[in-house]
Structures are given as C-alpha cells and as structure tokens.
Amino acid sequence: MAFLSFAKKKMVGLDMGSFALKLVELNPRKKGKETSYELMALGYEPVPYQSIVEGSIMDSTAVADAIQHVFYESKTKTSDMSFGVSGSSVIVKRIEVQRLSPGEMHEHILWEARPHIPFTPEEVNIDYEIIESPDIHPDRVGVVLAATKKEKLNDYLNVIAIASKTPRIVDLESFAVLNSVLINYEMYHNRCIAIINIGASITNVVIARNSAPVFVRDIAFGGNQFTDLIQKELNLKYEKAESVKKGRQVEGVSPAAVKPVINLIFSELKSEIKKTFEFYRSNTTEGRIDNILLSGGTANLESIIDFFSQEFDIPVEIVNPFNNIEINPKKFDLDFIREMAPVFNVAMGLALRAVGDEK
Ligand SMILES: Nc1ncnc2c1ncn2[C@@H]1O[C@H](COP(=O)(O)OP(=O)(O)OP(=O)(O)O)[C@@H](O)[C@H]1O
Ligand SMILES: [Mg+2]
16 A cells, blocks of 8 residues: 555655654665564654654654654664654555455455545555455455545645655555564464554554454544543643653552542553454454454553453564564664664564565
8 A cells, every 4th residue: 555656665654643753774685485564773762852752743844854864873874764654644455345356356446445544535645555464355355445535634744845855655554564574473364463553643453364454443542541641640741740650650659549539541542452352343244353462652551461461362562573583683773773673663663664575
C-alpha cells in the first residue's frame, strides 16, 4: 500500500510521532532468495510538546526543525523518505467485494469503496490491499481500504517540504508495524497475532493471520493519558509526571501513590483492547489470537506484560524491531538501541517499505 508513487532510491523511514521522530535507514543485501538487512542510520528526536496532536500538525516550524535535526544527527546521506499515517488522518475499513478478473479489480474496488468512505473522492486519497482469506467465499475477496484526507496528508507534505526533504512513500503505521514484526520474527508468519503499538496519543492495533492483516484499528489513546492523570492526581508539572510514569524517583512522590493511577488508565486501555478483539471476533469465523505483541514507547511501562497476560491469557511479548537486523557495534550505541527498541517499530516498518522489501 502506498499513496505516493514509488521510485527505487535510497531513502529512510521516518516515523513522525507526536512525542518523538524516529528515523531508520536499512541496506538490504540479497543472498540467493534470502535478504538480510544492515542498519545504516538511526535517529531519535523529541517533538516539542503539542506540536503534533493526535496525528494533526499544530506547529509546522517546530516539526520541520525536528525533521532537519533527526536527519542531521542520524548522518544519513539521503533526503528521501517514507512516512506513516494513522489516527484521525486515516480511515481504514475492511470490506469484501466480488472477485473479477485482475484487469477489472482496480476500478471495481474503488467503486465498491465509495459508500464506505464518509468523504467525497476529491477529499481523499484511497489505497487498498487485497486479502486472500479462507474465511471468504472463493467468489469474493477481502479488501483493506485506507483513505487519507488530502488536507491532513498535505499538512505532512508541507512540513516535509519546509524541512527540505523529499517524501516518496506514505504507508499506514499499522502496516509498518506488521512488516517490521514479519521481517524480525519467522515464528509469527503462520500464526494469528495481535500487534498493539502504544505511542503517546495513538494506539495502533493490527491483527494478522498467516502474515496478512485481517483487522486494523487506531485508537485515540496512549501514554499521554497516563501522564495527564498522574499530573492531575498528584498535582505535578508535565515533565515530573513523565518521569514518575517511567518509574524514576521524583522528590515528594511515593511509588505507592502512582500505582493506582497507572492501574486506572490500564483498565481503560483494557476495555478499548477488549472491544477491539470482540469486534474482530464477531467479524471472522475463527477468532483465535495466538500471541500479543507490544511496541511503542508506552510498551516500556514496567507492569505492561503482566497486565496484558493476566487480562487476555495469551502469551505477550515486547517487539524488538532489530531482532533480525545486522548492527555494526562500532557505528551504533547498542545500549541505546536495546533500551529504545520497541519505540522504533513503526520506523523499522517504514524503512523496510523504503527498500521495497516488505513481506
Ligand atoms: N520507560 C517508559 N515508561 C513508560 N512510558 C514511556 C517510557 N518511555 C517512553 N514512554 C512513553 O511513550 C510515549 C511515546 O512513545 P512513541 O515514541 O511510540 O510515541 P509517538 O509515536 O511519538 O506518538 P504517537 O504515535 O502516539 O503520536 C510517551 O507517552 C512516553 O511518555
Ligand atoms: Mg507513534
């Protein structure tokens, strides 16, 4: 899936999150049928508070500055990039359409998509991916539709232009996290997995069976909810509340006071994820989920694995998007990568798209 034309050039994957920008550049190496990947560049740059709110750019100058910084610090030689969209800037729907001949499918899907997208064709860019699934009658095919509002996409393109970078590919963040998991973990190719990428303002949920996405939902929920409530309940400034959330010692704050606040938000998160799973189950004949995989900055919350495994009784793992990636220890800080790994899941998927080798 790509909303922009694809040109095979060197480029980086840039995850433009509301909390931080993440940059990954890969070099693919083909050995027979197998491709291996080497990390070429890595960048992390915090975004000034509220410059991006739930996927909408509020302060173009601040975001453009951050883009320039992250490219510069990463030492990449290219200014070409792929990026992702999520949240309110994108509408994702899964539909079924009649199977026609390959030559007729494109027009047919766009026509069938119309009633499912609550905007006029002039207002959106539409893309889709065809999903073959045993749940569907052989005369029909599943289609994941993705529509981005041109207005929102233009905001991103504008800020990238201000930063003097060239956007080449736009992908769904949910598809990026799935591609990253598939490249990094063979063992999940033939299972039904739920990847939950929990950022600051958005949680992407993607359920995939046999490596194909069968369900995608973005929830307007993330680490900000934890920070906000800690701020309010413990009467702290934003920075202090962030530190407390990350389990750091802050003067005058006892860990015992923090726990119930975190648990309260966890239970909200739980009901959102439960709703999502129920919705998925009600739409498929086989609703089993074998594994839950977590990523995003909020996956670093101390008790998150316990929370998810107790709640859903499914094995839970934190994604390491560098699991299968070669890293030269002379060029990169391995401690930093180990500590920050789950945060780079979207950027890794975008970097894979950028080299054109996504699964
Ligand atoms: N060690 C930690 N413990 C708890 N939370 C953490 C930790 N490290 C980072 N976070 C939280 O993770 C969030 C940032 O994650 P991430 O970088 O994935 O978000 P983002 O992609 O920038 O945001 P979004 O996509 O939601 O707009 C913030 O809410 C931050 O406070
Ligand atoms: Mg994010």
